[in-house]
Amino acid sequence: MARFLQTAGLAVGLIALVLQFAITIPASMAAGRGLLSSIVFYFSFFTVLTNIAAVMVHASLLSPAGYAWFPAFAGPRTRTGVAVAITLVFIVYTTVLAKLWQPRGLFLLCDVLLHYVTPALFVLWWLVAGADGRRQWSEIAWWMIYPVAYLAYALVRAPFAGEVPYPFLDVAKNGAANVAVSALGVTALFIALSVLAVLVDHGIGRLRRKPVTRR
Numbered sequence: 001m002a003r004f005l006q007t008a009g010l011a012v013g014l015i016a017l018v019l020q021f022a023i024t025i026p027a028s029m030a031a032g033r034g035l036l037s038s039i040v041f042y043f044s045f046f047t048v049l050t051n052i053a054a055v056m057v058h059a060s061l062l063s064p065a066g067y068a069w070f071p072a073f074a075g076p077r078t079r080t081g082v083a084v085a086i087t088l089v090f091i092v093y094t095t096v097l098a099k100l101w102q103p104r105g106l107f108l109l110c111d112v113l114l115h116y117v118t119p120a121l122f123v124l125w126w127l128v129a130g131a132d133g134r135r136q137w138s139e140i141a142w143w144m145i146y147p148v149a150y151l152a153y154a155l156v157r158a159p160f161a162g163e164v165p166y167p168f169l170d171v172a173k174n175g176a177a178n179v180a181v182s183a184l185g186v187t188a189l190f191i192a193l194s195v196l197a198v199l200v201d202h203g204i205g206r207l208r209r210k211p212v213t214r215r
Contacts (some may be wrong), residue, residue: 002129010058016113133205
């Protein structure tokens, strides 16, 4: 089961990311951006970066030689952090962003794969095999580095690029106060998901250590 979920997660993630790149770059250039700006635009989305991290976790742990291709992504602390981040992707998209646009064709396919399918596959894999029952509360601060760094990057880039990856981060349109409220809300959600992840991890650890009673 775990191997299937990992393989499916890797395959679907790679296909979705490559396809999204292949259709985003031409569309971005048609909208007036240059090639380099279009590539930066593609990598400016939290969804894309988080799905790349999920693919790296799967790829690292699926090595046929028995060692991690990407050791930094193989550890239980990192894969739990990625599980939290990709759950955030799913929740924010389904509750806030999905209603803001109506993708069609290949854009719709990528939309479904990156926001629904890959998060489901990764979280299911984490529940089955990724959690180890040893996550510490202090690790939440380590996981927070990623979303906070991303938020800082998106806000610093906005005045220079003249655009933001997500509408709720648009200071020019929404005002600094509203953007701050949105950012704090997303940050609070990430912290809540992190707390839940530690609790679930501990619960999984207790279940695995529980002796099986034979009758």
